[in-house]
Every structure is written in C-alpha cells, then in structure tokens.
Amino acid sequence: MSGRSPTAVRLFWTFVAGSTVAFWYGPPALAATGAASLAILLHRLDRPRRFRAFVRRVSQRHAETLALRRRQECFVDAYGNTIEDGWLREREYFIERTLLPQIETRGFAEDAETRYEVMAEIVERVARRYALPDDDGSPEDGIAYERFCARLLQESGWRARPTQASGDQGCDVIAERDGLRLVVQCKRYGRPVGNAAVQEIAAAALHWSADRAAVVSNAGFTPAARKLAGTTGVLLLHHDDLPDLATQLPREGRRLLPVGGR
Incomplete structure (x- = not known):
C-alpha cells in the first residue's frame, strides 16, 4: 500500500x-x-476546512504581533504609493518559521504544499482585523522625529538626549539605562532604510563607546541592511519598539560587535 x-x-x-x-x-x-x-x-x-481552521488558530495566537509588524513594515512613499514589500517578507517568514512546523506536526504537511496562498490569505486577514491602538502620529520632520524617539526612550526609563546636528558622527540620540549605553540613528523615511545607516551607527557606537547601537525608522529596512545588522549586531527597530526596548535587550553579552570583526 x-x-x-x-x-x-x-x-x-x-x-x-x-x-x-x-x-x-x-x-x-x-x-x-x-x-x-x-x-x-x-x-x-472536511480536511480543507480543518486545515484552514488550524492555520487561523495559530495565526490568531500571534495576531497582535502580526498586526504590529504589518503596520511597521507598510508605508506610503513620496508618490503616495503604499509599499508592502517589508510586510510581505515578514508574512513569508511567519509562515515558514511558525506556521509550517506546527502544520507538519499536526499532520497537514501535504495540504501546506498546495495551499500556500490560502495560508497567506488567512495570515493577512488576521493581521488586518486585529485592532491596534491608534497610530502615534510620529512627526514627518527629521529633527522632530529624533526628538520624538528620544522622548519615547525617556518615557520608558532611559536617560536619553538628542545629539547636536553637527559632529554627531552618525548618532542622533544617546540613551543610558542600568549601565548600558545605546546610540541611535533615527530615519524618518518614505522608503526602506539601506545599509549605509547600519554602517554609520556601527561606527558611531565605537566613537561614543556604546554597548549597543540601533537604527530606528518608520519605514522598515532593506534586505542588505538586515544582513549587515546581523553581522555587526546593530538593532533595526520601528519607533513602536522603543517603549519595550529595555526588556528585550539581553542582560549579558550586550556589547556591540566590532566593525568588521566577529
């Protein structure tokens, strides 16, 4: 048989x-x-219905995170176009790393092979339907955006201050908390941030003797920026991530990797 x-x-x-x-x-x-x-x-x-119901249950357990990531990775460019490239990559990542392993464990592997679009549609619907709090209305001006990010850090317990516009060496905000120094570059863009920002803040971390470095943006990051951030240890954040940043940083091994080193 x-x-x-x-x-x-x-x-x-x-x-x-x-x-x-x-x-x-x-x-x-x-x-x-x-x-x-x-x-x-x-x-x-009845198997297709049960497959869809299982995908929906798993997705709904992560509904808040999916909705937040969708808002963070979608933006309107200078021409008024809604750009969803970052969100589509995030959705694919969720399906491959979270959904598929559980689907295979549940015995739906053969269904997943032919129903990728069904899974993507369910994840999209769950992310869209979750009611997030109203968007924060972050300022569009670059300098105001830097102050906005500094204020978010201050409100969550950091001693944060914007740097001077000149001589900042690529650092827009310096923040300290519990003996940890963080340098931040803020990018209020109409397109994903590239790897130049990662290079600049990694160098700024050495200049300011920082423990960690981050690039904060409203518009997501290019694949090249994400790859370089993984090598250098730079954090890539949306400004929504700043209030909870302190709880997400590891307590040990927090130093930034040297530029060009391991």
Missing part, C-alpha cells in the same frame, strides 16, 4: 475488515462497514 494516500489505506483496511466480519455476521456488519467508510470519506472531505 506504499505510495497511496492515508484515506485510501484506511478505506482499504476498513473494507477488508468489514468483509471478514460480514462473513460471520451478515448484513449488519456490511452496514457498519459502509457507515465507517462514509465517515472516513466525510473526514477527508
């Missing part, structure tokens, strides 16, 4: 067992066999 679907295997053995029992018990056993076969078929026909 190798190579056949689980449903076909169940129907085969139900028929074999039913036929054997019917030899002794006659029509009642045949009726029971028919009922069992019908139940197996109905269970198979």
